[in-house]
Amino acid sequence: MIDLSGKIALVTGASRGIGEATAKALDRAGAQLVLSGRTVEDLDRVSAELSRPALVVPADLSQPGSGSELAERVLAVAGGVDIVVNNAGIPMRRTPEELTEADVDAVFAINVRALVMLTVGLGPSMAARGGGSVINVSSVAAIRGPLGRVAYAGTKGAVDGMTRALAADWGPSGIRVNSVAPGIITTAIWEESRRTVPGLIEDLAEQIALKRWGSAEDVADAILFFASDLSRYVTGETLGVDGGMGRIGASARPTS
Numbered sequence: 551m552i553d554l555s556g557k558i559a560l561v562t563g564a565s566r567g568i569g570e571a572t573a574k575a576l577d578r579a580g581a582q583l584v585l586s587g588r589t590v591e592d593l594d595r596v597s598a599e600l601s602r603p604a605l606v607v608p609a610d611l612s613q614p615g616s617g618s619e620l621a622e623r624v625l626a627v628a629g630g631v632d633i634v635v636n637n638a639g640i641p642m643r644r645t646p647e648e649l650t651e652a653d654v655d656a657v658f659a660i661n662v663r664a665l666v667m668l669t670v671g672l673g674p675s676m677a678a679r680g681g682g683s684v685i686n687v688s689s690v691a692a693i694r695g696p697l698g699r700v701a702y703a704g705t706k707g708a709v710d711g712m713t714r715a716l717a718a719d720w721g722p723s724g725i726r727v728n729s730v731a732p733g734i735i736t737t738a739i740w741e742e743s744r745r746t747v748p749g750l751i752e753d754l755a756e757q758i759a760l761k762r763w764g765s766a767e768d769v770a771d772a773i774l775f776f777a778s779d780l781s782r783y784v785t786g787e788t789l790g791v792d793g794g795m796g797r798i799g800a801s802a803r804p805t806s
Contacts, residue, residue, distance in 0.1 A: 552579045552774060552778045552780065553579060553580055554576060554579040554580045554581035554633070554777065554778065555580035555581075556580075557580070557581045557582070557632040557633055557777075558581065558582045558584065558628050558629075558630065558631045558632050558633070559576045559581040559582070559583055559584065559631065559632065559633035559634075559635065559777065560583075560584040560586065560624055560628075560631050560633070560634050560635065560672070561573045561576070561583065561584070561585055561586070561635040561637060562586045562587065562609075562611070562620075562635065562636055562637050562638035562668070563586075563587055563637040563638035563639065563687075564583075564585040564586060564587050564593060564596055564637070565585075565587035565588070565589050565592030565593050565595075565596060566592060566737070567735075567737035567766050568637055568687060568732065568735065568737060568766045568769045568770065569587065569635070569637040569638070570596050570766065571765075571766035571767050571769065571770035572635055572637060572766075572769070572770040572773050572774075573585060573596055573600065573604070574596075574599065574600065574770070575767070575770040575771065575773070575774045576633070576635075576773075576774065576777060577600040577601055577602070577604075578601070579774060579777075579778070581632075581633065581777075582602065582604075582605075582628075583597070583600060583602075583604035583605070584604065584605045584606075584607060584624055584627070584628050584631065585597060585604045585605070585606050585607070586606075586607045586608065586609050586620060586624070586638070587608060587609070587638065588608065588609070588610050589608070590606065590608050593606045593608060594606060605627050605628055607620065607623050607624055607627060609623070611638055611659075611660045611664035611668075612656065612659050612660050612664075613659075614659075614663075615667075616664055617663060617664035617665065617666070617667030617668035617669075617671065618667045618668070618671050620664075620668050620671075621667070621668050621670075621671025621672050622671065624672065625671075625672070625675055629675075630675035630676070630678060630679050631672055631675060631676060631679075631682065632676065632679055632682040632683070633682055633683050633684075633685070633777045634668075634669060634672055634676075634682070634683075634684045634685070635685045635687070635773055635777070636665045636668065636669060636684070636685070636686045636687060636709075637687045638660065638664070638665070639660060639661045639665075639687065639705070640656070640657055640660050640661065641702055642656075642657045642699070642701050642702040643698045643699060643702075644698060644699075644700070644701060645697075645698050646700055649700060649701060653701055654701050654704075657701050657702055657705055658701070658704075658705055658708075661702075661705035661706070661708075661709065662705050662708045662709065662712075665686065665709065665712075666712055669684055669686075669716065670716075673720060673723075673725065676720075676723070676725050677720070677723040677724070677725060680724060681723060681724025681725050681726075682724070682725050682726075683725070683726045683727075683728070683776055683777050683778075683781070684713075684716065684720075684725065684726070684727040684728070685728055685729065685730060685773050685776045685777060686709050686710075686712070686713050686727070686728070686729040686730075687709075687729065687730055687732065687769075687773075688706045688709045688710050688713075688729040688730065688731040688732075688788055689702070689703075689706040689731055689732060690731050690732065690733040690734075690790060690792045690795055690796045691703040691706050692706035692707040692709070692710050692731060692788075693731060693790065693796040693797065694795070694796055706731070709729060710729055710731070710788045713727050713728060713729040713786065713787075713788060714727075714786045717785040717786030718786065721785060726776070726781065726782075726784065726785040727785055727786065728776045728781070728784060728785060728786065728787045728788070728789065729787070729788045729789070730769060730772045730773055730776070730788070730789050730790075730791050731788050731789065731790045731791065731792065731796065732764060732768075732769045732791050732792060733758065733764055733790070733791065733792025733793055733795040733796065734754050734758065734763050734764060734792070734793075734795065735763065735764045735765065735766060735768070735769060736763050736764070736765055736766070737766055757795060758792070758793040758794060758795045759793055759794030759795070759798050760793035760794055761793075762793065763793075764791060764792065764793060768791055769791050772789055772791045776789075
């Protein structure tokens with residue numbers, strides 16, 4: 551049984567999907583949650599479903615300075631944190647011919663700039679509390695190189711690189727930094743396509759070794775592992791939570 555009692559955990563992008571599932575998993579383990587996202591109503595809904603009320607700190611991470619500002623606001627309401635889950639991010643599908651500089655700026659602003667500035671803003675408080683765990687949400691896109699995702703894949707490659715660098719910087723302070731790289735997960739990003747594109751669910755499942763889409767809870771459980779002492783000697787790692795999609799081939803289904 552994982553016990554995070556007495557730990558304070560920040561989850562960004564906590565209003566739905568992986569962020570919501572992660573907040574609930576950490577809550578079940580006993581952590582006090584700080585929830586951040588853009589929509590107060592959704593954050594309040596998630597907080598109401600936890601075993602103890604969360605501290606809600608809404609934020610739009612697209613603007614310059616927003617990551618550092620969120621760190622200051624979290625410290626003001628919580629005093630410090632032990633666990634940081636950097637889940638907030640935006641997808642982007644653009645072919646190279648469609649991609650504009652504004653597109654690149656927009657996706658890097660949230661997925662990279664805000665993530666790193668929020669994290670470095672909270673690092674000293676984690677060190678003062680004796681260490682902690684940072685978990686960055688990356689993507690299988692950083693491993694596979696998907697079509698039409700050049701900017702998005704670039705952000706997730708940057709996240710994995712920063713994960714390793716921060717792990718080196720902060721190891722002496724007892725702060726572990728790891729990332730999880732989800733594959734195809736049944737979150738709201740895919741909701742319309744799953745409804746409207748014939749055969750999409752089955753076609754993509756066939757590309758996965760485990761032959762199924764992942765759930766937000768699949769990712770949340772991996773994040774919970776990194777948040778807990780079960781991963782006390784693990785840092786600088788990126789864990790694929792993708793049913794094998796990123797690094798192994800998808801075999802055919804058994805015929806008998």
